[in-house]
Amino acid sequence: MIERLLGDWYVMATTFPMWTSGRRTHPRFHYEPLSDDRMLDVVSYRDSKGRPKTIEGVDVQLAPGKFRWRGKGALALFTSTWQVEELHDDWALITFTKSLVTPAGADIIARTPELPWLPTGFTPISHA
Template identity: 40%
Template structure:
């Protein structure tokens, strides 16, 4: 057996669309089936998650249009027990495959944002990295998702972070300096 046989396969990422870097031909778009279900946000650069815990996002394909996703974000404050939620609909962005335009539901109907999957894989039950464009309310940011409530192993998290650092965009690299662990009970 050679050393290359024993090496861990490289994770495949793409740059966020705002970077205007060439597409990574090795990156394939995640299916709606892959995104469907509940994800635990384990790491983020978004300041709003510093004061929250147990952040999870559930994507459910709409019955009348399975390419669109019902998007429910649930979280708790660091000290409170009340479960808070933000609800919206994700519509696939036709210009940049694998990205979505979010529109709030109810009183949040005036709010919108753009997000995209920049990395994902089946390891440890499933993981994904999403990039969120800047909005009126939040800066641009990155979230790391895990299917497992307990999050990802340190080894897989390190591989993910190493691959993100390979993206040749200075603004993206600067953003990654602010990544932190999101608290979970």
């Protein structure tokens, strides 16, 4: 599963308030291998002033398609569990559980910043 997730993904639609509030835009995920069951997880976005920001963590695969994220540095106290519900060559559906500071939610992610369809119940995210 990790091999198929590696590389860049654009958040195209979401239920996650971090991306729907308007304070953080252009969210992307980048995954790099660390070992057979671990990968570096870099979330990049723009803040409300358009400045690039990143959040780094490490994902450990708990079961096929199920991961536990732990932040790096000052975020090392924070964890989140997420799961790949569907994985295709060009898009995926991931869900994540409630954490200490975030609600549960779901993201539609894609390899390119365009998706020809939008799911019902998700907020579309622009990468223009």
